[in-house]
Amino acid sequence: MKTFRTPGAILVLALLSLFYKSPGPEGAWQLADNGSTQVIIFSDGYFTHTSFDRAAKSFSSTRGGSYVWKEGKLSVSWEFDSADPSRVGSRSEYSAIPGSSLRTNLTGKDAQWQVIDDGSTSLHGLWEITQRKENGNLVQIHQQGTRKTIKILSSTRFQWAAIDPGTKKFMGTGGGTYSFEKGKYTEHIEFFSRDSSRVGQSLSFEGKLEGDNWHHRGQSSKGEPIYEVWSRTGRVN
DSSP states (O other): OOOOOOHHHHHHHHHHHHHOOOSSOOEEEEEEETTEEEEEEEETTEEEEEEEETTTTEEEEEEEEEEEEETTEEEEEEEEESSOGGGTTOEEEEEEEESSEEEEOTTSSOEEEEEEEOOOSTTOEEEEEEEEEETTEEEEOOOOTTOEEEEEEOSSEEEEEEEETTTTEEEEEEEEEEEEETTEEEEEEEEESSOGGGTTOEEEEEEEEETTEEEEEEEOTTSOEEEEEEEEOSOOO
16 A cells, blocks of 8 residues: 655654654764853764863863763763873763753763764764874884874764873863865864864865775874874774
8 A cells, every 4th residue: 555645744754854863872962051062972882072162262171982872871981081080991871862952961960962963974983093104104103002092073073082091191182173075174173182272273184085094184283294094993883
């Protein structure tokens, strides 16, 4: 039997599709309060939670680690925490109910976070820097011990962090929004823990994806030429 839909029903379905979000918190979410902004990024089994004030060029704190979400429960294994390093290596559990907004007690009290994006682009994922070009040749980056530099991206937001889960050290972070079109990757910096003067800058790179490797070249925030390779390290959904 054929099913016929009236124009009204089709319109309702179209409107619902604008607000529908697949199960789980994957993507980016925002909570704004008196000028301060908090952003959560969930991507390929990893998550970051950062607080900053873009207008004041002020960075407050960041933390993150791997996560598992199931039936409204969020379990986080902490890999870094700029405000409380003693948390690293421990596990925390929160409520997290995603939909057109995300209801969670991640900050210690129940709040409704607004959706930014659903993490559906090609760069969405967790990346770790693995190679750098030196004297015209790509060379492997050998981090000492458990130290690593990661970059997490949703559909529109990015954040990098230099961390060492083994020693519980946090070395720095930066992030904001990004675009990736026709081989050009551009970052718009909204927070930078090491140097607040970088906030408001935009950095553009030539970028390309080769399997699970992401190549980009251009100039660093210091104006130095770079060619880096980042490799996907998280779970691919």
